[in-house]
Amino acid sequence: MIRKLCREDVDCVSDIHLAEFRNSFFCLLGKEFLRELYDGIIRLDTAQAYVAEEDGVIVGFVVGAAEPDRFFRKLLRSKIPTFLVILAKKAFSNPKVILYGLQTLLYPYKANVGADAELLSVAVSRGRRHRGVGKALVEKLCDALKKKKARTIKVTVDEDNLPANSLYGKLGFTLAKTATLYSKKMNVYVRSLA
Numbered sequence: 001m002i003r004k005l006c007r008e009d010v011d012c013v014s015d016i017h018l019a020e021f022r023n024s025f026f027c028l029l030g031k032e033f034l035r036e037l038y039d040g041i042i043r044l045d046t047a048q049a050y051v052a053e054e055d056g057v058i059v060g061f062v063v064g065a066a067e068p069d070r071f072f073r074k075l076l077r078s079k080i081p082t083f084l085v086i087l088a089k090k091a092f093s094n095p096k097v098i099l100y101g102l103q104t105l106l107y108p109y110k111a112n113v114g115a116d117a118e119l120l121s122v123a124v125s126r127g128r129r130h131r132g133v134g135k136a137l138v139e140k141l142c143d144a145l146k147k148k149k150a151r152t153i154k155v156t157v158d159e160d161n162l163p164a165n166s167l168y169g170k171l172g173f174t175l176a177k178t179a180t181l182y183s184k185k186m187n188v189y190v191r192s193l194a
């Protein structure tokens with residue numbers, strides 16, 4: 001079953017994020033950051049977020065937003081003091097997070113392809129993959145954003161992430177540009193929602 005992500009799911013979704021995006025910058029910032037991030041996201045009117053639930057267990061989630069630039073600005077405005085405190089705490093043990101934090105601020109410009117919606121993250125727990133859950137979550141998000149009048153959606157993914165690159169290809173996303181972020185090459189894909 002796919003249903004809307006609600007505030008009670010934030011803890012579980014943060015755990016799935018930590019487990020499935022292991023070496024990412026956001027995981028370096030830890031669970032406290034992820035909880036604040038998803039809590040901030042679901043409060044915004046342009047956000048769309050869903051979980052996949054099987055026998056009462058959340059096995060995956062997808063998060064996206066219409067009007068990505070406005071979305072990022074509003075998210076930062078609502079959470080900037082909290083994010084800065086977490087960043088400062090983490091910077092003591094890993095100064096690299098400051099550089100990554102600055103790169104994240106540049107992300108909307110680097111990955112800009114003029115799309116009017118964005119898929120921000122999708123993940124399925126390891127033991128529950130290869131059964132169509134990822135595909136169903138992305139389709140659900142695309143349908144929801146289409147209903148909000150979005151005409152195109154983009155997603156940025158590490159070029160080495162074979163499952164995700166393949167998933168987006170299968171779902172009709174096409175490569176629009178490449179960009180370097182966190183010292184990694186990223187593919188920016190776009191799909192029409194028309």
Ligand SMILES: CC(C)(COP(=O)(O)OP(=O)(O)OC[C@H]1O[C@@H](n2cnc3c(N)ncnc32)[C@H](O)[C@@H]1OP(=O)(O)O)[C@@H](O)C(=O)NCCC(=O)NCCS
Nearest residue numbers: 020121122123124129130131132133134135163164166167
């Ligand atoms: C990407 C991810 C969400 C796919 O979830 P999933 O539930 O396993 O995906 P599905 O079963 O719906 O598979 C859909 C398509 O994805 C591709 N795919 C999924 N796993 C794959 C793998 N290990 N290798 C290659 N292609 C793969 C295939 O094209 C597949 O289509 P097919 O079943 O017709 O071959 C999952 O691997 C994941 O959570 N990865 C970690 C988080 C992540 O990297 N997210 C994306 C970045 S935002």
